[in-house]
Amino acid sequence: MELCQMNKEQLTAFKNEAQALYNDFKAQGLSLDMSRGKPCTEQLNLSLYLLDVLSEDDFICENGLDARNYGMLDGIPSAKRLFAPMIGVNTDEIIIFGNSSLNAMFWTVQTAYTHGILGEKPWRMYDKVKFLCPVPGYDRHFSVTEFFGVEMINIPMLETGPDMDMIEKLVAEDETIKGIWCVPQYSNPDGISYSDETVKRFAALKPKAKDFRIFWDNAYCIHHLTDKPSYILNILDEAKKCGNENIVYIFGSTSKITFPGAGVAVMGASKENVESLKKFLGISIISYDKINQLRHVKFFGTYENMLEHMKKHTAILAPRFNAVIEALEAEIAPLGIGSWVNPEGGYFISFNSLPGCAKRIVQLCKEAGVVLTGAGATYPYGKDPEDKNIRLAPTYPTADELKKAMELFVICVKLASAEKLLGE
Amino acid sequence: MELCQMNKEQLTAFKNEAQALYNDFKAQGLSLDMSRGKPCTEQLNLSLYLLDVLSEDDFICENGLDARNYGMLDGIPSAKRLFAPMIGVNTDEIIIFGNSSLNAMFWTVQTAYTHGILGEKPWRMYDKVKFLCPVPGYDRHFSVTEFFGVEMINIPMLETGPDMDMIEKLVAEDETIKGIWCVPQYSNPDGISYSDETVKRFAALKPKAKDFRIFWDNAYCIHHLTDKPSYILNILDEAKKCGNENIVYIFGSTSKITFPGAGVAVMGASKENVESLKKFLGISIISYDKINQLRHVKFFGTYENMLEHMKKHTAILAPRFNAVIEALEAEIAPLGIGSWVNPEGGYFISFNSLPGCAKRIVQLCKEAGVVLTGAGATYPYGKDPEDKNIRLAPTYPTADELKKAMELFVICVKLASAEKLLGE
Numbered sequence: 001m002e003l004c005q006m007n008k009e010q011l012t013a014f015k016n017e018a019q020a021l022y023n024d025f026k027a028q029g030l031s032l033d034m035s036r037g038k039p040c041t042e043q044l045n046l047s048l049y050l051l052d053v054l055s056e057d058d059f060i061c062e063n064g065l066d067a068r069n070y071g072m073l074d075g076i077p078s079a080k081r082l083f084a085p086m087i088g089v090n091t092d093e094i095i096i097f098g099n100s101s102l103n104a105m106f107w108t109v110q111t112a113y114t115h116g117i118l119g120e121k122p123w124r125m126y127d128k129v130k131f132l133c134p135v136p137g138y139d140r141h142f143s144v145t146e147f148f149g150v151e152m153i154n155i156p157m158l159e160t161g162p163d164m165d166m167i168e169k170l171v172a173e174d175e176t177i178k179g180i181w182c183v184p185q186y187s188n189p190d191g192i193s194y195s196d197e198t199v200k201r202f203a204a205l206k207p208k209a210k211d212f213r214i215f216w217d218n219a220y221c222i223h224h225l226t227d228k229p230s231y232i233l234n235i236l237d238e239a240k241k242c243g244n245e246n247i248v249y250i251f252g253s254t255s256k257i258t259f260p261g262a263g264v265a266v267m268g269a270s271k272e273n274v275e276s277l278k279k280f281l282g283i284s285i286i287s288y289d290k291i292n293q294l295r296h297v298k299f300f301g302t303y304e305n306m307l308e309h310m311k312k313h314t315a316i317l318a319p320r321f322n323a324v325i326e327a328l329e330a331e332i333a334p335l336g337i338g339s340w341v342n343p344e345g346g347y348f349i350s351f352n353s354l355p356g357c358a359k360r361i362v363q364l365c366k367e368a369g370v371v372l373t374g375a376g377a378t379y380p381y382g383k384d385p386e387d388k389n390i391r392l393a394p395t396y397p398t399a400d401e402l403k404k405a406m407e408l409f410v411i412c413v414k415l416a417s418a419e420k421l422l423g424e
Numbered sequence: 425m426e427l428c429q430m431n432k433e434q435l436t437a438f439k440n441e442a443q444a445l446y447n448d449f450k451a452q453g454l455s456l457d458m459s460r461g462k463p464c465t466e467q468l469n470l471s472l473y474l475l476d477v478l479s480e481d482d483f484i485c486e487n488g489l490d491a492r493n494y495g496m497l498d499g500i501p502s503a504k505r506l507f508a509p510m511i512g513v514n515t516d517e518i519i520i521f522g523n524s525s526l527n528a529m530f531w532t533v534q535t536a537y538t539h540g541i542l543g544e545k546p547w548r549m550y551d552k553v554k555f556l557c558p559v560p561g562y563d564r565h566f567s568v569t570e571f572f573g574v575e576m577i578n579i580p581m582l583e584t585g586p587d588m589d590m591i592e593k594l595v596a597e598d599e600t601i602k603g604i605w606c607v608p609q610y611s612n613p614d615g616i617s618y619s620d621e622t623v624k625r626f627a628a629l630k631p632k633a634k635d636f637r638i639f640w641d642n643a644y645c646i647h648h649l650t651d652k653p654s655y656i657l658n659i660l661d662e663a664k665k666c667g668n669e670n671i672v673y674i675f676g677s678t679s680k681i682t683f684p685g686a687g688v689a690v691m692g693a694s695k696e697n698v699e700s701l702k703k704f705l706g707i708s709i710i711s712y713d714k715i716n717q718l719r720h721v722k723f724f725g726t727y728e729n730m731l732e733h734m735k736k737h738t739a740i741l742a743p744r745f746n747a748v749i750e751a752l753e754a755e756i757a758p759l760g761i762g763s764w765v766n767p768e769g770g771y772f773i774s775f776n777s778l779p780g781c782a783k784r785i786v787q788l789c790k791e792a793g794v795v796l797t798g799a800g801a802t803y804p805y806g807k808d809p810e811d812k813n814i815r816l817a818p819t820y821p822t823a824d825e826l827k828k829a830m831e832l833f834v835i836c837v838k839l840a841s842a843e844k845l846l847g848e
Contacts, residue, residue: 036494044483044492051715054475059468068468070460070684098522099713106708110534114548114572124538124548140710147707148538260494262715283571284530286564289523289713291475291686 002336003417015418021411022368030369032405037188037347038396039256042316046309047258050299058294067290073282074274079264079293085303087218087252088234089268095278098288101253101265105215106144108249108267111280112178112211113148118246118276120211123148123178132170132180134162136350136378136389138188141181141217145380152380155180157187161194164201171207179213185232186220189350189378189391191343196233203238205247214248220346221252222310225318229345236268245270254296256313256347257306264296320394320402324349327406337417349392350378357416358387364412370405426760427841439842445835446792454793456829461612461771462820463680466740470733471682474723482718491714497706498698503688503717509727511642511676512658513692519702522712525677525689529639530568532673532691535704536602536635537572542670542700544635547572547602556594556604558586560774560802560813562612565605565641569804576804579604581611585618588625595631603637609656610644613774613802613815615767620657627662629671638672644770645676646734649742653769660692669694678720680737680771681730688720744818744826748773751830761841773816774802781840782811788836794829 006014059067061076074080075096084091097104116122123129130151133142145152153170155162161184171177182202184194194202202214216235239245246269254263269277300306325342328351332338339352353361358375365372373391376382392409394402430438483491485500498504499520508515521528540546547553554575557566569576577594579586585608595601606626608618618626626638640659663669670693678687693701724730749766752775756762763776777785782799789796797815800806816833818826 038494041490044490048480051478052476056472066465066468068683068685070462070679072685100709100711103709110538110708114534114538143707147704255494259492259715261492261496261711262713280571283567284534285524285527287524287685289686289716291683292713292716 002334003421004336006421008422011418011422015415015422018411018415018418022364022415025408025411026368028369030404030408032370032397032401034393034397034405035371035373036396037256037393039260039313040316040396040398043313043395044259046312047299050258050295053295053298054291058298059291067294070286072287072290073285074278075288076290076293076297078297079290082297082300082303082306083252083264083266084268086221086306087250087266087268089236089250092271093236093268093274095267095274095281096288096293097265097267099255099262099265099292101217101219101251101255101267102140102144104265104267105141105217105251107281107284108213108215108277109144109148109179111277112213115280117211117213118272123150126176129176129178130174132162132167132177133380134180134182134187135380136189136384136391137181138183138217139373139377139382141215142380145179145181150178153177154380154385157190157192159192161187161192161198164198168201168205171205171209171212173208175208177207178209178211179215181215181217183217183219184235185218186223186343186346188219188346189348189389191341191346191348191350193230193344194232199233199235200238203235203244203247204242205244207247212247216248216250218250218252219256222307223256223347224310224314224345225321226344227311227314236270246273249273257310258296258299262292264293317395319399320397321349323399323402324392324394324406327410331410332413335414335417338413347393347395349394351390351392352388353390353413354417354420355386355388357413357420358384358390360416360419361390361409361412364416365408368408368412370408372409426758427845428760430845432846435842435846439839439846442835442839442842446788446839449832449835450792452793454828454832456794456821456825458817458821458829459795459797460820461680461817463684463737464740464820464822467737467819468683470736471723474682474719477719477722478715482722483715491718494710496711496714497709498702499712500714500717500721502721503714506721506724506727506730507676507688507690508692510645510730511674511690511692513660513674516695517660517692517698519691519698519705520712520717521689521691523679523686523689523716525641525643525675525679525691526564526568528689528691529565529641529675531705531708532637532639532701533568533572533603535701536637539704541635541637542696547574550600553600553602554598556586556591556601557804558604558606558611559804560613560808560815561605562607562641563797563801563806565639566804569605574602577601578804578809581614581616583616585611585616585622588622592625592629595629595633595636597632599632601631602633602635603639605639605641607641607643608659609642610647610767610770612643612770613772613813615765615770615772615774617654617768618656623657623659624662627659627668627671628666629668631671636671640672640674642674642676643680646731647680647771648734648738648769649745650768651735651738660694670697673697681734682720682723686716688717741819743823744821745773747823747826748816748818748830751834755834756837759838759841762837771817771819773818775814775816776812777814777837778841778844779810779812781837781844782808782814784840784843785814785833785836788840789832792832792836794832796833
């Protein structure tokens with residue numbers, strides 16, 4: 001029986017049962033963290049050999065330069081070749097950054113804010129600039145734009161990606177809309193991959209602002225959970241077909257391929273964008289860590305080997321995601337008190353409770369020792385207008401911990417839902 | 425006989441002789457680069473073992489966190505302990521950055537520009553802010569402030585450091601003077617170490633602007649060329665004595681200790697500064713490369729071992745510096761057409777020609793195949809008002825190359841000086 005069909009008596013009994021189970025759990029004194037998309041130790045161990053892979057004769061690059069020394073601002077040639085296919089660009093359309101794609105994204109926004117894009121007016125010179133934010137989305141994206149005083153406009157996510165009708169209309173009208181945050185494959189947190197039509201419509205956008213950019217954070221481009229992965233369309237190729245190649249900045253990293261703290265981040269864009277950004281970049285740094293680039297090149301050898309390597313991650317992660325989905329399907333689906341997408345890749349499961357319950361569920365979990373991503377975190381300014389979205393991050397805990405955490409989670413969903421329906 | 429004492433006939437003969445030697449050199453088709461302060465291959469090889477130093481049981485830090493994963497924004501505890509004494513701060517007064525102290529400096533200026541310092545008005549909100557720039561100085565410093573539209577004011581370097589009378593007067597008067605670039609030990613390019621009095625006067629500065637900061641780039645803090653090194657006073661300690669501890673940002677790195685492209689950069693400041701900066705930093709990155717921090721910790725073990733390691737650099741570099749000084753003393757000193765400081769550390773020898781000759785000397789060298797740092801580069805906006813300063817970087821070429829390059833250099837100085845005195 002679904003919860004909304006219960007009468008008050010049935011609901012009260014249901015609630016009391018959930019409360020009793022909850023109290024038992026609380027007494028166990030758990031201490032688990034499911035708050036962030038962190039790879040687990042087994043995953044980290046997959047790339048251990050990366051750390052010892054270099055030998056003395058590896059340092060001289062094909063251009064004759066020593067990777068240990070200064071120089072090569074935009075990366076070593078072999079790293080460009082390795083990573084270009086990962087983000088779907090040519091080797092003259094890529095910049096190799098340090099260990100953090102978030103840092104590369106922050107830097108591109110900061111540069112647009114202080115100095116502008118391709119000669120356009122810097123964003124700081126406007127009273128207000130705006131970004132479109134597909135929701136739910138990635139909290140750290142929103143923090144960057146909030147930091148620079150950018151007004152963020154929520155765009156609903158559909159099964160095909162963000163609501164393109166709304167996006168096309170808004171960017172055509174408003175010259176102060178300067179960008180949009182996208183995680184196009186296995187979106188954070190919904191796990192939705194943008195449809196071909198969505199990518200084509202993005203590539204063909206005709207924004208009023210010449211300096212509008214799509215921040216295409218392809219963080220999970222090869223991070224599949226099935227053995228039959230599908231890929232989204234190549235946005236830069238599509239944009240070129242429309243004579244629109246300057247519209248997109250593409251980001252990626254090996255943070256969830258090798259090491260979260262010590263991977264390699266990359267950015268792809270049109271040659272014109274790349275050349276312009278390199279001029280700014282050269283003011284701020286002489287080069288990023290090219291020895292680490294070299295390690296990745298030697299460890300993987302080819303992009304195809306990187307794809308093979310990802311299968312090992314899939315083998316570790318798929319059972320964890322299944323455990324979450326199974327718990328939700330067994331305990332929540334019959335009650336009609338939540339919805340979710342079963343993702344085919346990425347790092348999250350996005351759970352939608354009954355409206356007005358997310359904060360309460362997260363609070364209940366926390367009080368019983370399981371930390372989830374804060375309710376609201378998946379929305380700009382931390383404000384989920386319906387208070388219903390919770391991002392579950394199943395990658396870091398062990399299988400046993402995850403089982404425990406999900407047992408607690410479903411109890412908390414039941415308890416909070418019953419409270420809500422009882423008008424408490 | 426000094427050149428300025430020669431009559432026209434003597435000068436013409438001198439010039440013709442120099443011209444003939446120059447022509448011979450030009451015919452040799454040299455191709456040497458003395459433009460930047462790059463460590464040489466022998467130096468890079470000193471730290472090879474750093475790259476293999478880690479083993480599987482090294483990753484868990486004393487706080488229980490895995491250095492391979494996300495987290496620890498401001499660095500791992502053991503890296504803070506290792507590097508704190510290098511820049512003279514406590515472990516709660518340090519942030520460990522990525523591979524580039526230039527990038528850390530850029531970021532602090534950018535943050536002051538966009539968001540302000542400790543709640544003060546962001547620099548972007550002024551019509552104009554100004555920096556003091558001891559000259560000659562480091563071109564990349566000047567590029568950062570120029571990038572943000574900061575007006576740069578030249579401050580003469582004396583034997584004791586920058587002209588403190590001038591600095592004290594300017595900062596007390598002008599609320600828009602927001603900072604000063606300093607390389608306090610073995611300054612770039614003069615190789616001058618600030619006297620105790622200079623450091624004390626810096627520490628006691630009373631600027632009109634509350635958000636005035638000394639950018640204390642202690643790039644060469646342990647980079648000695650003698651076996652009896654001297655150290656400058658600890659500026660943060662001195663500032664604390666004056667109740668002025670927020671006035672300084674200290675920077676350092678291992679770029680010239682381990683690897684220029686893959687070292688560790690650090691920043692030291694008062695706790696209040698550090699806490700405030702960490703809030704901003706957390707928007708732009710989750711953490712820097714902590715595995716590389718760990719490598720440095722394990723490679724050195726202690727700060728004392730790092731000092732021992734530096735002696736190996738000294739052994740490689742001291743003969744190179746001597747070769748330059750010997751060439752200048754033998755060929756230039758008797759002619760009275762140049763002056764220089766014999767540095768006890770750092771990466772450069774700063775050569776001052778007769779006024780109006782530096783560009784010509786650099787051009788002559790270039791046309792004969794030896795690239796020097798561009799004349800003017802050691803001044804803000806690339807404008808050396810007397811056109812006399814040339815930064816010589818003797819670290820990168822081999823001993824043979826350096827000998828050749830200096831042979832050419834002294835010929836070019838002679839030729840350009842004679843041309844100048846002949847009024848050509």
